[in-house]
Amino acid sequence: MMRFAPLTRDFYIPKGFVKVTDKASDAIVCVCTSAKDRPAAMAFHGKAQKPDWHHTFAGEAARDLKIHEHFEGRRRWAEWKAGTPRRAQETPRFRSRAYSLCLMGLRADQYRLLSGDESHRPPHGRGPRGQPDCRRYQQ
Numbered sequence: 001m002m003r004f005a006p007l008t009r010d011f012y013i014p015k016g017f018v019k020v021t022d023k024a025s026d027a028i029v030c031v032c033t034s035a036k037d038r039p040a041a042m043a044f045h046g047k048a049q050k051p052d053w054h055h056t057f058a059g060e061a062a063r064d065l066k067i068h069e070h071f072e073g074r075r076r077w078a079e080w081k082a083g084t085p086r087r088a089q090e091t092p093r094f095r096s097r098a099y100s101l102c103l104m105g106l107r108a109d110q111y112r113l114l115s116g117d118e119s120h121r122p123p124h125g126r127g128p129r130g131q132p133d134c135r136r137y138q139q
Contacts, residue, residue: 009049013042020067025074029067039063043070 017030026046034040034056041063042054052070057063 007049009044012049012051012054017042022071022074025071025078027071027074029070031063031067041067043067045074 013030014032017032020029020031021027028044030042030044032040036056038056038058039060039062040054040056043052045052055063055066057066
């Protein structure tokens with residue numbers, strides 16, 4: 001069975017296109033005139049092999065507006081991505097203690113049963129809902 005080789009970016013770009021790049025982002029737009037003598041453009045970003053979009057336009061102004069919107073959108077995405085790791089480090093998504101208690105079937109206020117305080121332990125050795133005492137499983 002024959003396998004197809006992955007298509008490169010050059011496969012999608014016809015002859016005669018002029019590459020326009022944005023200095024503030026990873027966007028690349030290839031500009032030309034279509035077979036019907038209409039303005040055309042094809043946009044890529046980063047290392048992507050397939051185009052983000054490929055359009056023909058009614059006029060040069062519409063094509064320039066679409067290219068400007070693409071460059072601006074890639075700039076905003078790059079700014080958002082640069083800010084995301086810092087924001088994720090400042091606020092954790094969940095509290096690990098509460099999450100682990102939830103996995104054991106306990107609420108955070110019931111944690112005192114596991115803390116070693118015998119005065120709150122049920123006399124029959126079972127948890128608050130009749131489950132086995134979780135201290136047996138803690139090593």
